[in-house]
Amino acid sequence: MVAKPHGGRLVRLVSSEKTKERILSEQNEYPRMEVPEDIAVDLENIAWGVYSPLRGPHNSEELSSILDTMRLPDDTPWTIPILLPKFEGDFSEGDAVLLTHKGRIVARITVEEIYDFDRKEIAQKVFRTTDPKHPGVKRLFERPGIYVSGDILLIEELPNPFANYTLKPHETRVLFKEKGWKTIVGFQTRNVPHLGHEYVQKSALTFVDGLLISPVLGKKKPGDYRDEVILKAYQTLFEHYYPKNTAVLSFLRYPMRYAGPREAVHHAIMRKNLGCTHFAVGRDHAGVGNYYRPYDAHEIFNEFPDLGITPLFFREFFYCKKCGGIVNEKICPHGEEHRVRFSGTKIREMIRRGEKPPEFFLRSEVFDVVKSFENPFVEVEE
Amino acid sequence: MADDKKYTTVSIPKPLYDKIKELIKDTGFTSVSDYVTYVLREIIASIEEEEKEEVFSKEEEEKIKARLRALGYID
Numbered sequence: 428m429v430a431k432p433h434g435g436r437l438v439r440l441v442s443s444e445k446t447k448e449r450i451l452s453e454q455n456e457y458p459r460m461e462v463p464e465d466i467a468v469d470l471e472n473i474a475w476g477v478y479s480p481l482r483g484p485h486n487s488e489e490l491s492s493i494l495d496t497m498r499l500p501d502d503t504p505w506t507i508p509i510l511l512p513k514f515e516g517d518f519s520e521g522d523a524v525l526l527t528h529k530g531r532i533v534a535r536i537t538v539e540e541i542y543d544f545d546r547k548e549i550a551q552k553v554f555r556t557t558d559p560k561h562p563g564v565k566r567l568f569e570r571p572g573i574y575v576s577g578d579i580l581l582i583e584e585l586p587n588p589f590a591n592y593t594l595k596p597h598e599t600r601v602l603f604k605e606k607g608w609k610t611i612v613g614f615q616t617r618n619v620p621h622l623g624h625e626y627v628q629k630s631a632l633t634f635v636d637g638l639l640i641s642p643v644l645g646k647k648k649p650g651d652y653r654d655e656v657i658l659k660a661y662q663t664l665f666e667h668y669y670p671k672n673t674a675v676l677s678f679l680r681y682p683m684r685y686a687g688p689r690e691a692v693h694h695a696i697m698r699k700n701l702g703c704t705h706f707a708v709g710r711d712h713a714g715v716g717n718y719y720r721p722y723d724a725h726e727i728f729n730e731f732p733d734l735g736i737t738p739l740f741f742r743e744f745f746y747c748k749k750c751g752g753i754v755n756e757k758i759c760p761h762g763e764e765h766r767v768r769f770s771g772t773k774i775r776e777m778i779r780r781g782e783k784p785p786e787f788f789l790r791s792e793v794f795d796v797v798k799s800f801e802n803p804f805v806e807v808e809e
Numbered sequence: 810m811a812d813d814k815k816y817t818t819v820s821i822p823k824p825l826y827d828k829i830k831e832l833i834k835d836t837g838f839t840s841v842s843d844y845v846t847y848v849l850r851e852i853i854a855s856i857e858e859e860e861k862e863e864v865f866s867k868e869e870e871e872k873i874k875a876r877l878r879a880l881g882y883i884d
């Protein structure tokens with residue numbers, strides 16, 4: 428049986444065609460607030476149950492509880508506050524407000540509470556730092572410290588060029604059932620797979636029925652792989668190196684916070700809602716810079732015996748010349764001089780120079796895919 | 810955490826308390842309360858796990874399957 432949704436029920440807050448038409452026809456009667464893309468994506472995730480049991484952005488009681496205990500007031504594990512800052516607009520508690528992005532009506536919120544909160548406290552507790560250079564902290568500080576909570580209803584989704592490869596929780600759940608998978612491991616990524624990734628996935632696959640590759644669609648930095656490159660690379664890898672019916676890929680649209688350990692737990696919760704029973708947690712998962720120790724994201728899971736999804740902790744894989752294969756610290760006794768570490772940066776540099784990385788770094792089929800794109804990398808901030 | 814309404818007291822037999830206290834020495838648990846909370850959460854989660862999962866209506870499930878088939882996810 429696939430994992431039960433977090434908090435027990437899969438949330439669905441998506442308007443029917445009829446309701447949507449009615450709301451759109453009455454739209455001038457509602458106050459409006461324009462929200463940035465990452466918040467619009469959060470709203471979609473709430474509506475489709477990716478953030479179950481959430482029904483809307485958090486209120487002050489929930490926020491305090493999450494910051495202090497990493498749990499919702501009803502004891503359900505929850506580590507990342509989902510917040511809706513009050514950017515603009517003349518509305519108050521009890522009002523229904525239309526939330527727009529670039530003028531498009533994304534959702535309606537029935538405002539439950541409007542409250543002030545100390546952003547420094549949020550930063551310190553969620554990100555373990557108040558350094559404005561941290562991308563998550565920066566975003567938090569750039570925005571108002573007044574927040575809006577309340578149940579939402581999704582009116583219209585944002586355009587998604589990968590809509591056909593972005594399955595919703597109710598779809599992945601049916602998919603896993605159809606595949607006959609009872610245990611599924613989720614693997615989060617933003618990269619073209621090298622052999623280190625493949626070994627993590629396959630080690631996990633040894634113990635479960637299926638693998639969900641769950642690449643995050645979202646803002647990219649220059650030098651990141653384009654999403655279509657990641658998709659094509661995995662399709663090729665599945666075709667040549669995975670037994671049939673053991674692996675699927677579905678994107679997840681999600682704005683990264685880079686909150687390290689707390690975010691690793693959130694990543695696991697989202698995959699649980701997609702139906703995964705296991706989740707692969709790597710080195711410095713969801714980290715950035717040097718804000719977190721490499722295995723902080725492993726330790727935090729000790730706090731959650733009731734998470735309802737089993738974390739699988741992976742150390743780094745590397746190539747050992749003496750072992751003659753891809754191994755990790757737990758199974759290779761040899762010294763650093765025999766080891767060749769996988770480095771995404773190094774592989775990217777080689778690709779840029781048109782050099783073929785060694786076969787134990789990157790499958791040649793995958794290399795061919797990457798090479799077939801005129802520019803596989805993002806050039807400017809998107 | 811200053812808000813003491815967030816915690817309440819339950820009673821357990823003194824010998825059990827002493828046993829747990831002994832047991833958690835040199836572990837990551839800092840108090841008997843910590844340990845008992847952990848164990849109870851674990852048990853409750855495993856009970857909830859066994860409850861029946863909600864299912865989709867036949868009609869909705871067929872619709873989802875048709876879409877998955879059209880997208881090439883299933884044969």
Ligand SMILES: [Zn+2]
Nearest residue numbers: 747750759761
């Ligand atoms: Zn070795």
